Amino acid sequence: MSYYHHLIKSSAGYGALTTAWITATGETDTTIISALNTLETDLTTYGLTSKMKYLYPFVGGTAVKHKYNFMNTALKQLTFSGGWTHSATGAQPNGTNGYADTGVSRSDFTSLNSLSFGVYSRTNIQGIYGDIGTGGGTDDFNMYSYAVGGNYYRVGGADGSQVSAGTNSLGLFVGNRIDATTVRCLSNGTITGKTVVQAFTNTQNSLIGTALANYSPRQYAFCLYADGLTDANLNNLDTLVQAFQTTLSRNV
Amino acid sequence: MKLTDITQAQWTTYVGLLTIEQKDLIVGQQYTTDSYFNPIQDLNDNWVISIEEMEYCTNVDYLWVKNLDLIIYEPKAVVNPFE
Numbered sequence: 411m412s413y414y415h416h417l418i419k420s421s422a423g424y425g426a427l428t429t430a431w432i433t434a435t436g437e438t439d440t441t442i443i444s445a446l447n448t449l450e451t452d453l454t455t456y457g458l459t460s461k462m463k464y465l466y467p468f469v470g471g472t473a474v475k476h477k478y479n480f481m482n483t484a485l486k487q488l489t490f491s492g493g494w495t496h497s498a499t500g501a502q503p504n505g506t507n508g509y510a511d512t513g514v515s516r517s518d519f520t521s522l523n524s525l526s527f528g529v530y531s532r533t534n535i536q537g538i539y540g541d542i543g544t545g546g547g548t549d550d551f552n553m554y555s556y557a558v559g560g561n562y563y564r565v566g567g568a569d570g571s572q573v574s575a576g577t578n579s580l581g582l583f584v585g586n587r588i589d590a591t592t593v594r595c596l597s598n599g600t601i602t603g604k605t606v607v608q609a610f611t612n613t614q615n616s617l618i619g620t621a622l623a624n625y626s627p628r629q630y631a632f633c634l635y636a637d638g639l640t641d642a643n644l645n646n647l648d649t650l651v652q653a654f655q656t657t658l659s660r661n662v
Numbered sequence: 663m664k665l666t667d668i669t670q671a672q673w674t675t676y677v678g679l680l681t682i683e684q685k686d687l688i689v690g691q692q693y694t695t696d697s698y699f700n701p702i703q704d705l706n707d708n709w710v711i712s713i714e715e716m717e718y719c720t721n722v723d724y725l726w727v728k729n730l731d732l733i734i735y736e737p738k739a740v741v742n743p744f745e
Binding site: 472473474477489490491492493494495504505506507508509538552554557559562564571573621622623624627 | 695699700738742
């Protein structure tokens with residue numbers, strides 16, 4: 411039996427996204443494949459599949475595998491630049507010059523005023539570290555978890571800034587704008603929000619591991635971009651991401 | 663000081679020092695599969711790359727980065743976007 415025939419046979423029973431992932435990455439680790447398949451099922455169960463645009467599960471331990479977007483392996487593959495360390499527990503920029511260009515901008519979402527972006531961090535360190543987002547401008551979107559003073563989210567510039575209390579940089583953090591006036595952000599299980607009024611017109615590409623050259627040293631085990639998420643969506647996302655990490659024995 | 667003189671725990675302390683010509687050679691090039699060099703300037707405007715880029719370089723055209731002199735990394739001031 412050829413390698414490819416073996417792959418097709420072993421992929422039987424997996425969801426379409428998981429099967430495509432196996433084809434793109436050549437992944438053979440059954441723990442990883444099972445975790446991805448459960449992730450795919452959970453996204454469907456919680457009604458998140460159509461909202462989830464780009465998802466980077468950072469499994470496989472190499473840049474070659476970490477670059478892929480689980481929702482469509484042919485789209486928005488990451489370009490890693492500078493110093494990164496890739497391992498089974500995730501992708502870690504060095505805090506000096508490491509970042510990944512996603513190619514994702516606001517025009518890649520269903521609505522220009524409805525988007526979310528997030529990371530699952532496995533490193534607890536306080537500081538001004540850009541986890542994810544665009545690099546500047548008056549209406550940028552980005553996130554600095556556990557900065558001095560709390561978790562900072564900008565989802566449409568200064569007016570769209572949301573600050574929540576922060577005690578560590580571990581777990582899932584999501585910046586989220588539901589519509590033209592509503593920001594709701596998730597900080598490791600806690601949702602906070604505000605009403606905003608500033609127009610949101612940013613067109614920059616979003617990066618992972620930096621924003622405004624504030625390079626992050628945190629290890630990421632999951633990154634995502636989705637349309638705007640309801641509070642129920644955020645809570646369900648937190649649940650399924652934590653389950654995914656637990657299956658892979660890398661939950662924090 | 664060279665790459666072989668430091669431990670992994672010291673990777674964040676040091677960077678590899680580039681000439682402008684060396685910087686121009688590696689910009690936009692892969693140091694290993696799907697990973698690109700990203701030279702930056704330090705506080706004194708020296709062009710530098712990280713120890714990871716040197717250590718993990720497998721591109722035969724750029725293995726010379728493993729022999730770069732190391733200097734202590736002095737970053738430019740952090741921009742606080744919330745002030």
